[in-house]
Amino acid sequence: MDMRAAVFRGPGEIAIEDVPKPALDAPTDAVVRVTHTAICGSDLWPYRGQEDRDVPSRIGHEPMGIVEEVGEEVRSVAPGDRVFAPFVTSCGECEFCRKGLHTSCVNGGFWGGEDGGAQGEYVRARHADGTLVRVPDRHADDEETLQAILPLTDVMGTGHHAAVSAGVDAGSTCIVVGDGAVGLCGVLAARRLGAERIIAMGHHEDRLALAESFGATDTIAARGEEAVERAQELTYGGANHVMECVGSTGAMNTAIEVCRPGGTVGYVGVPHGIEDDGLDIFGLFMDNISLNGGIAPVRAYADELLADVLGGTLDPSPIFTKTVDLDGVPEGYRAMDEREAIKVLVKP
Structure with missing residues (x-):
């Protein structure tokens, strides 16, 4: 049949x-x-x-x-x-x-x-x-x-895995890199875990508006270094909990840049090109940033x-x-x- x-x-x-x-x-x-x-x-x-x-x-x-x-x-x-x-x-x-x-x-x-x-x-x-x-x-x-x-x-389980891997808990300040379905679910997961401040980074105003309805307290629609600078301004130097929900080299390096020294990047984006395009391992090393996560x-x-x-x-x-x-x-x-x-x- x-x-x-x-x-x-x-x-x-x-x-x-x-x-x-x-x-x-x-x-x-x-x-x-x-x-x-x-x-x-x-x-x-x-x-x-x-x-x-x-x-x-x-x-x-x-x-x-x-x-x-x-x-x-x-x-x-x-x-x-x-x-x-x-x-x-x-x-x-x-x-x-x-x-x-x-x-x-x-x-x-x-x-x-x-x-x-x-x-x-x-x-x-x-x-x-x-x-x-x-x-x-x-x-x-x-x-x-x-x-x-x-x-x-x-995607909801994957967004939750990003939040758990990044160590998000009650009272946390966290940054979510990516405004696709996983990133948006990551915002929901962070709110569910009690995060006090949730900063959503992306490139689409309509998606970031949805992120706000899901619980994001701040959104950043800028790109490149402008986005990194804005995130660092909002968090006075970076967040202790960062969720990478894209899977590209650029997104991962952004996550590392906006992570506070001693913080954790929870990554769930399926890696594409990261092994070939220059992941900022030195940035992880110099700031003692932990990388945690993987397939949810x-x-x-x-x-x-x-x-x-x-x-x-x-x-x-x-x-x-x-x-x-x-x-x-x-x-x-x-x-x-x-x-x-x-x-x-x-x-x-």
């Missing part, structure tokens, strides 16, 4: 094609009918030709939907349950899952291949008990709540963030500024690539 899914056909080319529908392959698997998913900023790297990816290959990694079928060993979810899943699968039982580092799970992996990229009608969730997060029945059909939950599959173990944060969404104290859904159906996914990529949308919601 086939399904329809987004397929990467090379830089600038996303096609909607008929592909084999995933089926149970192991007793720990579940098959999920996707009702909500999204296009991620990291999907744009291969789309822009800045990251190698197999051609053709299914794409997407932020699924939410209804469980259709489960293997005989699955215990935590059942057919008919509403679930969402982080951008990697994880067993929940290995050494790394037990320490909250689900992205290093020895049995897990990324969505794609025969499991189905999440920008499609179905996915197979391997290690369903360790991967899938069940949405309580009373919220399972509340569309506003579901759209607030969907960012927990990636979203599953480790999912339960606590879900509780806040369901409790009405956390709502990252405004990051979705465009909604498309499956046929509209290619247009969604174009809109995000051209900065016409912050993040695109997909409803297959």
Whole structure:
């Protein structure tokens, strides 16, 4: 049996094609009918030709939907349950899952291949008990709540990881570098953790206005050294907690420059070109700045963030500024690539 899914056909080319529908392959698997998913900023790297990816290959990694079928060993979810899943699968039982580092799970992996990229009608969730997060029945059909939950599959958990990695806590002053979906969620995360002052740095006035609605106390729209000087003025020499949410050399070096001596940069931007373009290691060294972070173990944060969404104290859904159906996914990529949308919601 086939399904329809987004397929990467090379830089600038996303096609909607008929592909084999995933089926149970192991007793720990579940098959999920996707009702909500999204296009991620990291999907744009291969789309822009800045990251190698197999051609053709299914794409997407932020699924939410209804469980259709489960293997005989699955215990935590059942057919008919509403679930969402982080951008990697994880067993929940290995050494790394037990320490909250689900992205290093020895049995897990990324969505794609025969499991189905999440920008499609179905996915197979391997290690369903360790991967899938069940949405309580009373919220399972509340569309506003579901759209607030969907960012927990990636960007909200990633923004939270940036804040945690930077050491943000009650009373902190912090700087968020980047006004994309992850940076905006980083602002939400910093507010959630009790930061007293949150400075958002970016290049788009509309996004910085959203950052203010999310809790940013100051915004900086300047570029280059002007932006660094403004941040240092606002913080009297830099912040102890800086969140790098872009993944470029420029953003990382900016984060280092605006970090106070002895402070911490929490980085979650997927690195592109940083190893080749001159990361300011000397700046880290001279000011005893700690660098902490990496790929976000979203599953480790999912339960606590879900509780806040369901409790009405956390709502990252405004990051979705465009909604498309499956046929509209290619247009969604174009809109995000051209900065016409912050993040695109997909409803297959």
